[in-house]
Amino acid sequence: MRLSRYFLPVLKEEPSEAQIVSHRLMLRAGMIKQQAAGIYSWLPFGLKVLRRIEQIVHEEQIRAGHIPMLMPTLQPADLWRESKRYEAYGPEMLRVKDRHSRDLLYGPTNEEMITDIFRAHVSTYKELPLTLYHIQWKFRDEIRPRFGVMRGREFYMKDGYNFDLDKDSALHAYNRHFVSYLRTYERLGLKAIPMRADSGPIGGDNTHEFLVLADTGESEVYYDRAVTDIQLGTRQIDYESQAQCQSIVSEFTSLYARTDETHSVSEFSAIPMERQQRARGIEVGQIFYFGTKYSEPMGAVVQNANGQAVPVHMGSHGIGVSRLVGAIIEASHDEKGIIWPEGVTPFHCGIVNLKQGDDATDKTCNWIYARSRQFGLEPLYDDRQERAGAKFATSDLIGLPWCITVSPRGLNSGVVELTCRKTSNRENLSVDAVIERLSRIYRAHIPSQIATA
Numbered sequence: 001m002r003l004s005r006y007f008l009p010v011l012k013e014e015p016s017e018a019q020i021v022s023h024r025l026m027l028r029a030g031m032i033k034q035q036a037a038g039i040y041s042w043l044p045f046g047l048k049v050l051r052r053i054e055q056i057v058h059e060e061q062i063r064a065g066h067i068p069m070l071m072p073t074l075q076p077a078d079l080w081r082e083s084k085r086y087e088a089y090g091p092e093m094l095r096v097k098d099r100h101s102r103d104l105l106y107g108p109t110n111e112e113m114i115t116d117i118f119r120a121h122v123s124t125y126k127e128l129p130l131t132l133y134h135i136q137w138k139f140r141d142e143i144r145p146r147f148g149v150m151r152g153r154e155f156y157m158k159d160g161y162n163f164d165l166d167k168d169s170a171l172h173a174y175n176r177h178f179v180s181y182l183r184t185y186e187r188l189g190l191k192a193i194p195m196r197a198d199s200g201p202i203g204g205d206n207t208h209e210f211l212v213l214a215d216t217g218e219s220e221v222y223y224d225r226a227v228t229d230i231q232l233g234t235r236q237i238d239y240e241s242q243a244q245c246q247s248i249v250s251e252f253t254s255l256y257a258r259t260d261e262t263h264s265v266s267e268f269s270a271i272p273m274e275r276q277q278r279a280r281g282i283e284v285g286q287i288f289y290f291g292t293k294y295s296e297p298m299g300a301v302v303q304n305a306n307g308q309a310v311p312v313h314m315g316s317h318g319i320g321v322s323r324l325v326g327a328i329i330e331a332s333h334d335e336k337g338i339i340w341p342e343g344v345t346p347f348h349c350g351i352v353n354l355k356q357g358d359d360a361t362d363k364t365c366n367w368i369y370a371r372s373r374q375f376g377l378e379p380l381y382d383d384r385q386e387r388a389g390a391k392f393a394t395s396d397l398i399g400l401p402w403c404i405t406v407s408p409r410g411l412n413s414g415v416v417e418l419t420c421r422k423t424s425n426r427e428n429l430s431v432d433a434v435i436e437r438l439s440r441i442y443r444a445h446i447p448s449q450i451a452t453a
């Protein structure tokens with residue numbers, strides 16, 4: 001993409017309404033525009049990040065054996081009357097009437113609707129286990145929407161629902177989600193710690209939240225510092241294996257890590273003093289096992305091997321896709337702007353032409369632009385007639401991990417400069433070497449899309 005033809009409305013001034021850095025930077029980098037309290041338009045640059053995160057979430061869910069689908073945002077109230085949550089959900093639910101005065105609601109979550117789909121189509125244990133998910137906009141009329149996309153009223157969530165014959169099998173689904181979430185967050189460049197939590201209006205007594213540590217996080221958390229050293233890394237995972245999934249979950253849950261609702265002072269103080277940590281965190285996902293809470297009242301039953309009709313065991317599992325955009329920025333920025341992790345960056349590299357209109361720099365930039373695209377990279381070429389200072393300020397603000405600077409002086413020596421946004425490290429390389437270097441870096445993140453030299 002050429003910046004001169006793109007829509008990137010960066011703000012020079014600090015937006016006064018933003019209280020936390022991610023909200024401020026998302027507004028300044030032209031990623032979002034507020035339309036009403038907690039309701040945002042996603043401008044092109046913001047949308048690209050949202051889509052990258054969404055893609056990674058899809059890939060990891062499909063890898064775990066979960067099946068994508070799409071449910072609507074509007075739901076009939078009658079489904080929620082069956083589960084008794086229509087009244088119970090209270091003022092957080094946005095209620096709507098259609099022209100026939102039928103009660104609808106903008107879905108805050110989809111347990112009822114998915115249970116309705118299941119009961120309409122599945123009647124035997126032979127079709128189990130089954131996990132369906134979608135990524136769809138949700139609406140919760142939060143009493144205090146704030147911090148931009150972090151606590152929105154309209155927000156984008158991946159929500160998955162498992163259907164199993166018994167508790168044992170449903171707990172395997174729980175563990176599969178646990179492990180696939182760890183993988184997802186690691187691919188997003190985040191350290192998210194699973195913590196024992198409270199189930200709130202979703203229900204059930206088995207639940208974990210995944211938290212990214214950040215001073216601006218809304219949740220108060222307590223944990224054993226050693227838990228932050230555990231990583232999934234590059235282990236091969238067989239999601240069919242109950243034993244392997246269980247052993248990973250046991251490893252991650254063996255140390256104390258809890259949100260304040262489930263915090264136990266006595267258990268916490270049993271941890272060696274120097275490892276006791278109290279901090280704040282951003283909840284980027286939560287998983288639940290709630291057994292037959294929805295299947296029983298809604299009649300989601302299957303015939304088991306003995307021909308008896310039994311309600312299915314269920315759980316639901318959510319990832320805050322739009323919240324993750326903010327969480328990633330909270331975890332990765334400096335005083336100049338955003339620093340995108342390579343796995344989610346909206347463009348793979350910037351190209352900064354320091355002398356727009358100069359034959360040699362223009363030609364080289366155009367060559368790098370075309371060549372990097374041949375390799376499957378997506379560059380953002382700053383071809384505006386702007387001072388070098390302004391180009392660098394934009395580049396730092398929008399935070400692409402790599403930037404190629406092309407100047408007449410460098411070209412005289414046959415090189416361009418490759419800068420790493422994170423370390424500020426600069427290297428002079430030939431144009432071929434720069435393409436080779438970037439394709440090697442991104443091959444680790446998007447192997448199928450990047451060509452080999």
Ligand code: P5A
Pocket residue numbers: 108109110111140142149150151152153154155156157158159160202283284285286287288316317318319320321322323
């Ligand atoms: C699990 C999936 C559920 O709703 N039902 C379906 C279950 N869980 S949850 O914890 O309430 O939400 C899942 C994730 O969604 C994000 N989230 C939000 N993001 C932005 N703004 C909000 N107002 C908001 N509310 C929830 C969180 O990341 C949460 O973990």
